[in-house]
Amino acid sequence: MARQVTLIAKDEAATARVAVALAPLLRPSDVILLDGSLAAGKTFFTRALVRGLGSDETVTSPTYTIANIYETPKATVLHVDAYRLKSAQEFYHLGLEDYFDTGIAVIEWGERIAESFDTALSIRLGFGEDDTARVLSISASAPRWDAVLDILEALA
Amino acid sequence: MSALILGIETSCDDTSVALVDRSGHVAAIKTVSQYEVHEAFGGVYPELASRAHLEAILPTIQSVMDEASATPKDLTAIGVTRGPGLIGSLLVGLSTAEALSMGWGVPAYGVNHLRGHIRSVELEGGQTEFPAVIMLVSGGHTLIAELKDPWSYRLLGTTRDDSVGESYDKVARMLGLGMPGGPAIDRAAKLGRPVLRLPRPMKNEGYEFSFSGLKSSVARHIENHPEVSLEDMSASFVAACLDVLVAKADRALAECKPRSLVIVGGVSASPQLRDAMAQVADHHGVNLCLPPVKWATDNAAMIAMATWDYIERGVKPALFPKPNLSLETP
Numbered sequence: 386m387a388r389q390v391t392l393i394a395k396d397e398a399a400t401a402r403v404a405v406a407l408a409p410l411l412r413p414s415d416v417i418l419l420d421g422s423l424a425a426g427k428t429f430f431t432r433a434l435v436r437g438l439g440s441d442e443t444v445t446s447p448t449y450t451i452a453n454i455y456e457t458p459k460a461t462v463l464h465v466d467a468y469r470l471k472s473a474q475e476f477y478h479l480g481l482e483d484y485f486d487t488g489i490a491v492i493e494w495g496e497r498i499a500e501s502f503d504t505a506l507s508i509r510l511g512f513g514e515d516d517t518a519r520v521l522s523i524s525a526s527a528p529r530w531d532a533v534l535d536i537l538e539a540l541a
Numbered sequence: 542m543s544a545l546i547l548g549i550e551t552s553c554d555d556t557s558v559a560l561v562d563r564s565g566h567v568a569a570i571k572t573v574s575q576y577e578v579h580e581a582f583g584g585v586y587p588e589l590a591s592r593a594h595l596e597a598i599l600p601t602i603q604s605v606m607d608e609a610s611a612t613p614k615d616l617t618a619i620g621v622t623r624g625p626g627l628i629g630s631l632l633v634g635l636s637t638a639e640a641l642s643m644g645w646g647v648p649a650y651g652v653n654h655l656r657g658h659i660r661s662v663e664l665e666g667g668q669t670e671f672p673a674v675i676m677l678v679s680g681g682h683t684l685i686a687e688l689k690d691p692w693s694y695r696l697l698g699t700t701r702d703d704s705v706g707e708s709y710d711k712v713a714r715m716l717g718l719g720m721p722g723g724p725a726i727d728r729a730a731k732l733g734r735p736v737l738r739l740p741r742p743m744k745n746e747g748y749e750f751s752f753s754g755l756k757s758s759v760a761r762h763i764e765n766h767p768e769v770s771l772e773d774m775s776a777s778f779v780a781a782c783l784d785v786l787v788a789k790a791d792r793a794l795a796e797c798k799p800r801s802l803v804i805v806g807g808v809s810a811s812p813q814l815r816d817a818m819a820q821v822a823d824h825h826g827v828n829l830c831l832p833p834v835k836w837a838t839d840n841a842a843m844i845a846m847a848t849w850d851y852i853e854r855g856v857k858p859a860l861f862p863k864p865n866l867s868l869e870t871p
Binding site: 447449 | 632633865867
């Protein structure tokens with residue numbers, strides 16, 4: 386049974402704070418599916434998350450490369466853009482399996498390949514009352530995320 | 542047989558393998574293009590790219606070794622692109638290099654593709670005088686940097702969104718010119734006049750680039766001005782791109798006062814860009830270095846050439862892919 390937490394971020398800084406709060410709760414082999422329309426701030430969220438994990442690398446959009454890789458003290462972050470991938474099978478053909486075992490994967494447009502990640506945390510970025518506000522719908526069905534959702538819920 | 546580097550380049554949509562000696566002499570090179578594979582999609586299609594690399598890589602290496610009558614004993618090292626590029630494509634080159642390195646007992650270096658482009662000038666007799674200002678303009682990248690010596694880079698600016706080559710390809714697609722977009726637009730532009738007033742994004746600000754808005758503006762003009770010919774549309778677009786690139790080069794030459802201006806990457810094959818940059822270089826009294834057109838696009842010879850720098854510096858990056866590798870990192 387999927388459980389969902391909804392957070393309202395009134396500006397970019399508030400959205401970044403959610404990512405920074407999530408960062409220390411993550412561990413190797415976690416997968417985050419990140420969704421939201423164009424310009425919703427998926428790369429922005431990932432940038433804050435990677436910084437929260439202790440890396441000062443420049444996080445850029447993975448649209449062209451399909452996946453970017455960032456080294457952080459806790460784990461390697463695999464930052465994927467699934468927009469041009471048609472299926473999860475195609476995704477595995479890219480040869481990324483190793484990174485899913487040992488790293489933290491953040492997958493933009495993750496709903497497209499959600500069927501292969503039933504233990505993932507889903508984060509949907511929606512637009513809020515004005516240009517900079519966002520509504521974050523965070524959900525998961527795997528027990529792995531119960532405590533994480535409790536902590537995030539307390540941010541609301 | 543002199544000591545050779547086996548260069549392997551699979552960062553995007555071409556599988557390229559070359560053998561290059563220390564002087565920059567290319568003993569053999571073979572590049573297998575994937576244009577036909579991707580043409581139907583109007584862009585590089587990631588999983589097809591990986592599969593095509595996988596099919597092409599070993600026969601291409603064999604054919605280059607045969608052509609130069611080279612054996613593993615003739616190799617000083619293997620140099621392979623570790624980034625930036627498409628993750629799946631990079632993995633094919635890197636794992637092949639790793640396997641050959643183990644099997645042949647030859648060291649393998651993970652090489653920065655951007656540094657390869659910059660060394661393309663030195664292939665077959667070219668020389669760069671330092672300090673230099675370099676501009677890399679290609680399908681994947683648009684950046685300007687200062688080089689004090691062949692190893693020490695200072696990034697001045699890069700693109701905030703699309704690369705210039707990407708916008709050439711996308712505009713070519715909008716105009717129905719097909720792939721590869723660059724040469725098609727250049728040919729059409731030569732027959733037209735720059736009659737449209739298109740924006741010059743960020744022309745007057747620093748060293749950063751932005752081409753996404755220019756592309757959108759062309760799209761609107763195509764819709765609103767069907768009377769403007771394809772040639773005039775192309776000429777207007779090329780004029781806008783060149784104007785921005787020239788303005789940035791001009792600014793860097795004035796501020797950095799280098800001895801040479803180096804223009805590399807696929808877009809440096811554009812005759813219009815070559816002419817415009819020759820004028821800027823002349824105006825500042827600096828040497829203009831352009832790779833021969835055949836070394837301007839992605840190729841393994843430039844990766845092999847750059848590998849010599851790594852060997853001499855004693856820098857040996859691991860054979861892991863780094864799709865988002867920056868210029869300043871080896």
